[in-house]
Amino acid sequence: MRQVSQFNPKKLIVLDQAESPLHELELELRSMFTNVAFEFVLADVGNLKRLTNLFNKEDISVVFHAAAYKHVPLIENNPSEAVFVNIIGTMHLANLSSQFGVDRFVMVSTDKAVNPTNVMGASKRAAEIYVQALQAKESKTCFITTRFGNVLGSNGSVIPHFKKQIAAGGPVTVTHQDIIRYFMTIPEACQLVLQAGTMGQGGEVFVFDMGKPVRIMDLAEKMIKLSGFVPYEQIDIKVIGLRPGEKLFEELLNDKAKTLQTHHKKIMRAKDQVLCMEEVNDFVIDIAAAAEQQNNTLVVKKLKELIPEFLSQNSIYEELDKDVKIRT
Secondary structure, X not given: OHHHHOOOOOOEEEEEOOHHHHHHHHHHHHHHOOOOOEEEEEOOOOOHHHHHHHHHHOOOOEEEEOOOOOOHHHHHHOHHHHHHHHHHHHHHHHHXXXXXXXXXXXXXXXXXXXXXXXXXXXXXXXXXXXXXXXXXXXXXXXXXXXXXXXXXXXXXOHHHHHHHHHHOOXXXXXXXXXXXXXXXXXXHHHHHHHHHHHXXXXXXXXXXXXXXXXXXXXXXXXXXXXXOOOEOOOEOEEEOOOOOOOXXXXXXXXXXXXXXXXXXOOEEEEOOOOOOHHHHHHHHHHHHHHHHOOOHHHHHHHHHHHOOOOOOOOOHHHHHHOOOOOOO
């Protein structure tokens, strides 16, 4: 929102279901950008009537859709909630964007949607599949998806978590000795999302070059040293084991066998199979029905049918993949 505001849009509508963060953002943006017309909307993307009223009232030209549940262990234990927000919420916004003639719909996805090993990643992949299928249905709206990894300093990021643990005297907890992740800063991630949103012609899945992966154990040691302490002596580091749905290595976003270059050196285009809307709709109906019944096992089973590459890891749902080799 901060970067979009710098371009002096005619009007900027900020929608969130989290009351306090939305209020804090309103105070900040109104003080920083006095010439921008803002509207701050408290709403849930799962509330179709509320969203419909908003689209009917406003002349919206671009939608940036970043609303999602993203915490892997929490979503692994609450799959139905991931369906309501990550899948159904995306479906509502995408359908309304098409219905009301929005020019561009830019969806923020995740690297965890690539060969997912957890429900969160699978739910985001399902959302990607729906948006791509809707584009293929000859929608006038340009639907564009962006995928990237962890963002430093964002909600749930490991950096502020480590800071709190260090301030409390430790220990700093790492889930595995060899776990690695890709990172980029919030400004860089937002800038690439905006650039990808202007590049797309409709139906693309853009992936960002996140640079070299970071070993989380090394990150923990560096943060302890930068805080003025000696690792393992003054502040201990404990390995606590992988969390439900977590894997050691995220997929490389710049795998040349799966991506195409663009004119932007840090943005590539993924080559994904597009399913027909009728087939996708059938799956979404079944997944939503299972979520309404709070039948989490059925939710995951249906997600695996829609996304054959979804193989659970460190999860109770591994039983559903017992005849399939689990990836690492």
